[in-house]
Amino acid sequence: MSxxxxxxxxxxxxGKSTTTGILAHLLSKDYKVLAIDLDSQGNLTELLSGQVSNDFVGNSVLEAMEYHDIPSYLHTISDTLDLLPANNFLATFARWLYTGKTYQGERIPYKGSPSLVLDKALNPIRENYDFILIDTPPSLSEQTTNALCASDYVVVMYECSNWCYSAIPNFLDSVGGAKENGERSTEVIGILRTMNDVRRTDAKAFNELIEEDYPDLIFKTIITRKAPVGRLSLYGFQDNKELNQVISQYYAFYKELLNRVQNR
Ligand SMILES: Nc1ncnc2c1ncn2[C@@H]1O[C@H](COP(=O)(O)OP(=O)(O)OP(=O)(O)O)[C@@H](O)[C@H]1O
Ligand SMILES: [Mg+2]
Structure with a gap:
């Protein structure tokens, strides 16, 4: 089951894009994985492909959603990992949704629910994969609502800071909205504390606060701020001498997530 x-x-x-990339890398060792970049920044695309996101203009998740055709826009990373890439033109997604006009001037009117474009496009190909991972932009935009409505589970990324703490309730509301209005079960599988600076007392406080607020949701693993993880955006997954250090930061979380998902 996908x-x-x-x-x-x-x-x-x-740490959304970094975490999505590392999870895709780890899962693809044992499973068939599709990674979807739904952020116009294209960071996941660059991380997994080792190419610039502009290389995928015209061949991206945007066109896959507009033409309701995912297979034609898949980019192969390895035998077990496919990528649906993104680039800056994904910023025109909402304009297409509400006007039917693509950024290339074509008319492809869309009549369905604006939040279910990705879900409907994924349905015919879901069973080709064991896991589909989606990276989202830093906004509660149409891309995010499409990602949530297309998902069984959501990992809430929590960087231990005040502004991230205040973002959590609205994000959880959006997950609830996706469950209510979408056609999948969409539930939070856990909250992951990331980029934790162990030397900062405020980070420690926000670390503890979130655990008190959501004791059943919080992952035990805390991802600390470490240079090799930060440099993953530079070196990627091929010939990266620091990759073992990156993996060791994330492995416990990977196991925790897999365990939760498999025991649902
Ligand atoms: N554990 C870590 N230690 C050090 N640096 C990290 C760590 N995780 C991520 N980074 C770096 O922090 C920055 C933000 O991470 P990332 O891009 O993954 O976050 P994001 O949530 O996807 O951001 P955005 O909201 O812009 O999409 C990047 O430069 C990344 O390389
Ligand atoms: Mg990102």
């Missing part, structure tokens, strides 16, 4: 998981939070720079 399982779809979104990494999300509307606060920027909380």
């Amino acid at each position: 399982i779809t998981i979104t990494m999300g939070i509307q606060k920027g720079g909380c």
Whole structure:
């Protein structure tokens, strides 16, 4: 059975793309994985492909959704990992949804629910994969609602800071909205504390606060701020001498997530 998981939070720079990329890498060792970049920044695209996101203009998740045709826009990373890439033109997604006009000037009117474009496009190909992972932008935009409505589970990314703390309730409301209005079960599988700076007392406080607020949702693993993880955006997954250090940061979380998903 195929399982779809979104990494999300509307606060920027909380480790969504990094975590999605590392999870895709780890899962693809044992499973067939599709990674979907739903952020016009194209960070997941660049991380997994090792190419610039502009290389995928005209061949991206945007066109896959507009033409309701995912297979034609898949980019192969390995035998077990496919990528649906993104680039800056994904910023025109909402304009297409509400006007039917693509950024290339074509008319492809869309009449369905604006939040179910991705879900409907994924349905014919879901069973080709064990896991589908979705990276989202730092906003509660149409891309995010589409990701949530297309997902069985959501990992809430929590960088241990005040502004991320205040983003959590609205994000959880959006997950609830997706469950209510979408056609999948969409539930939070856990809250992941990321980019934790162990030397900062405020980070420690926000670390503890979130655990008190959501004791059943919080993952035990805390991802600390470490240079090799930060440099993953530079070195990627091929010939990266620091990759073992990156994996060791994330492995316990990976196991925790897998365990939760498999025991639902
Ligand atoms: N554990 C970590 N230690 C050090 N640096 C990290 C860590 N995780 C992520 N980074 C770096 O922090 C920055 C933000 O991470 P990332 O891009 O994954 O966050 P994001 O939530 O996807 O951001 P956005 O909201 O802009 O999409 C990046 O430069 C990334 O390389
Ligand atoms: Mg990102």
